[in-house]
Amino acid sequence: MTKTSEFSGRRLVALVVLCAATMMTVLDETVVNVAIPSIQRDLGFGATELSWIVNGYLVSFGSLLLLAGRVGDLIGRRRVLLVGLALFTAASLACGLAPSAGVLVGARFAQGAGAALASSVALGMIVSLFDDPAPRARAIGIYAFMASAGASAGLFLGGVITDLAGWRWAFFLNVPIGVIMLVIGVRVLTHETGTGLRAGADYPGAVLLVGGVAATILAVVDPSRRAMVIPAVVLLAAFAVRQLRTQRPLLPLAVLRSRAVIGANLVLMLLGGSMLGFQFLITVYFQNVLGYSPAQAGCAILPIAIGIGGLSLFGYPRISRRVGARVLIVPGMLMVALGLFLLVFAPTHGNYAVSVLPSMLLFAIGGGTAIPAIMSTAMSETTPDALGASSGLLNTSQQVGSAIGLAVLSSIAAATTARLGEHGQTATSAAVGGYHVGWGIGAALITVAAAIAAITLRRPRTQVLAEPQLAGSSPGRLNR
Incomplete structure (x- = not known):
């Protein structure tokens, strides 16, 4: 595939494949959440087994991301992505056909492994695919939208599909999409040889x-x-x-010597955890407090996906070309923090348009600018032969942070609810009090992340390398 300055042709089709692979893997983290009660009834899951519908995917996905990214640098990122996409598609079919709890959990582990292979190298392939400033900025914006809006889309689709067709179709839907992306990907993705296993195995x-x-x-x-x-x-x-x-380190030391790379990973870990924790708690709030059905709850969270999508696709590329990616990170994160903080005042009998929608809009605007800017800044500090490792590291940070954030915020919210119930509050009031604490802690964590970003991701006095969307050169020099 010949690189040009145009955002069209085979490169555009290749971008669709890479982003679709990312969207599918992120979406499957949350698509089953609202379907869990139905799965439990159909397959007879016990209380202790039930969590492994989600945890099986998270464990294999999160633990293999960094390794998969490095393997992509060694044997070729195209090969790793296609193998991962094939495994993810086959495992999705196995999930949909699962006759028992054990088979479903095993298939979820396999799904997570395929997701790790596919998504770990996607961002690195996008960075190497687009040399020129404007196309690269738009490509990273699209990728960031897919990566960040996938969780929201999963909650929406999970509710709608479960209501209309049953939980198995939440998995079956991946199969035709995966097959189509595989067929197209074989034709349009650039052949890569990699540096060879001897270079870093x-x-x-x-x-x-x-x-x-x-x-x-x-x-x-x-x-x-x-x-x-x-x-x-x-x-x-x-x-x-x-x-x-x-x-021959698995994670090249050059990646870890960059202040921006380390800072971006820390920031993305805190941001990912707080955002996923928020989305889980707000979905429960919609259903348990406002009385929404699964489909209604999914629709209620759509403004986040739409807002992040609009900004990532259209707003971020234009703004970043004028002011640079780094300038957008801290303001964007503070907007997300403010959106979470406002939810601390959401009442028990709240009105969606008044009590929730403003927070979602702030969340969408801030996330739509900060997330692609963080990714762009980190990848601009990576040498070409370590793009897979750096991409895998970013995905690992986001994945581990999401798992930790979801567990911590949901646990604190549950503990607060129990304590308030013991002090005589009604079940609904106690639940809302727990959500308030969870959202407040999420806002605090993102504020801390913004402070880290202000220190580690600020523009250096001597600009060693411009961000990808500003530079026409290869993203190979490090700003240490």
Whole structure:
């Protein structure tokens, strides 16, 4: 595929494939949430097994992202993406056909593995696909929209599909889309050879990394496995030490030497956790407090997806070309924090247009500018031979942060609700009080993330490298 300055032709089709793969994998994190009661009734899930419908996907997805990204650098990102997309599609079919709880959970693990392979390399492929400023800015905006709006779209589709066709179709829907994307992807995605396995195949490091991330997610999402935090710390510490000493690190040290890359990953971890925690709590608020059906709750959260989509696709590319991506990060995040903070005052008998919609609009505007700017800044600091690793690292940070944020905010909200109930409040009032605390903590975390961004992602005094949308050069130099 020949690179030109035009945002059209085969490159546009390739972008559609990459973004569709990302959208499918993110969407499947949440699409089953509103269908869980139906799945439990049909397959006879026990109370302890039920959480693994979600956790099985999260564990395999989050633990394999960074490894998959690095493997893409070594053997070719196109190959890794197509294998991942094929595995994800086949596992989706297995989920839809699952005759028992065990088969469904096993298929969800396989789905997560396919999602990790496909989504870990997508952003790196987009950055290498578009050389010129304007097309690259638009491409990153589209990718950021798919990555950030997928969770909201999943909640919406999950409710509608479950109401109209049953929970199995939440999985079956992936199959024709996945097959079509595979067929097109084989034809339009650029062939890559990679640097070769000998250039960086740190197999012991891979085992330490996958084990450490998996143990971390398990400790967070499953209360009965809190003790897993100890092996998680040990494994990740051993991985870090090995990366400093081995001659062929799984995560190239050049990636970790960039202040912007480290800052972007920390920020994305806090932002992802707070945003997913918010979306979970607001969906429960809609159904348990305002009395919405699953489909109505899904529709109620659509302004976030629409707002982020509009800004990511049309607003961000234009604004970033004028002021630079970094300038947008802190204001965007503060808008998200303000939107969450306003929800602290949402009443028990609230009106959607008055009590919720303003927060959602702030959330959408802030997220639609901050998220693509964070991704763009991080990828601009990455050498071409480490794009897969950097893309995988960003996805890992967002995934692990989302899992931690969802677990922490939902747990704190539940504990607050229980305490308020013990003090004599009605069930509804106690539940709303718990949501208030969860949203307040989410707002605080995003404020902290904004402070980190202000320190680590600020424009350097001597501009070593402009952001991708401002530069016509290769994103290969590091601003350390």
